[in-house]
Amino acid sequence: GAGVSQSPSNKVTEKGKDVELRCDPISGHTALYWYRQSLGQGLEFLIYFQGNSAPDKSGLPSDRFSAERTGGSVSTLTIQRTQQEDSAVYLCASSYRTGANSPLHFGNGTRLTVT
Amino acid sequence: GNSVTQMEGPVTLSEEAFLTINCTYTATGYPSLFWYVQYPGEGLQLLLKATKADDKGSNKGFEATYRKETTSFHLEKGSVQVSDSAVYFCALEGSNYKLTFGKGTLLTVNP
Numbered sequence: 107g108a109g110v111s112q113s114p115s116n117k118v119t120e121k122g123k124d125v126e127l128r129c130d131p132i133s134g135h136t137a138l139y140w141y142r143q144s145l146g147q148g149l150e151f152l153i154y155f156q157g158n159s160a161p162d163k164s165g166l167p168s169d170r171f172s173a174e175r176t177g178g179s180v181s182t183l184t185i186q187r188t189q190q191e192d193s194a195v196y197l198c199a200s201s202y203r204t205g206a207n208s209p210l211h212f213g214n215g216t217r218l219t220v221t
Numbered sequence: 222g223n224s225v226t227q228m229e230g231p232v233t234l235s236e237e238a239f240l241t242i243n244c245t246y247t248a249t250g251y252p253s254l255f256w257y258v259q260y261p262g263e264g265l266q267l268l269l270k271a272t273k274a275d276d277k278g279s280n281k282g283f284e285a286t287y288r289k290e291t292t293s294f295h296l297e298k299g300s301v302q303v304s305d306s307a308v309y310f311c312a313l314e315g316s317n318y319k320l321t322f323g324k325g326t327l328l329t330v331n332p
């Protein structure tokens with residue numbers, strides 16, 4: 107079946123512009139995560155949604171970052187007034203439920219370049 | 222907070238060589254431990270996992286044992302192949318279900 111789909115795959119934007127990144131999780135997966143992968147920095151947790159619970163936003167680096175998940179499915183990560191340090195690959199992952207017996211399925215990411 | 226420290230690469234080996242990628246962690250409670258792999262041009266995927274102390278995870282010839290006494294989860298393979306060339310990430314899942322990842326180790330296997 108279809109995996110986690112992210113769009114766009116690449117995004118180049120000018121400093122100060124807003125961007126929206128989209129994630130379509132695997133159907134039926136209740137948990138959805140956003141991570142950021144920067145060169146030499148590994149994967150940095152951003153935000154986590156589980157079902158109808160309030161999201162865990164503890165990883166968002168500043169108030170310029172926000173995310174929402176509509177109808178328990180598609181998620182959008184929004185970065186306002188982008189800065190050059192926001193350049194990274196943004197990864198979305200979903201899982202059937204939380205816990206180690208339900209591994210994360212990752213999308214291929216959106217490569218964001220802020221010029 | 223939780224953290225994962227893994228051996229920094231890059232690691233370059235010849236085919237059929239023995240591989241070890243070290244991973245240690247800091248966490249409260251009893252985390253689950255994972256190795257994820259990212260092949261060139263592909264998304265991350267789970268390689269193996271262990272959910273409690275002394276468990277051994279294994280897949281595709283790779284193994285890792287959850288060592289609580291040394292807070293380690295080192296990845297090993299007895300004989301690597303060119304197709305194992307990838308970036309390997311050690312990760313832990315704490316009680317809050319968030320995965321904390323290490324910085325990744327690039328492995329290149331030459332024929």
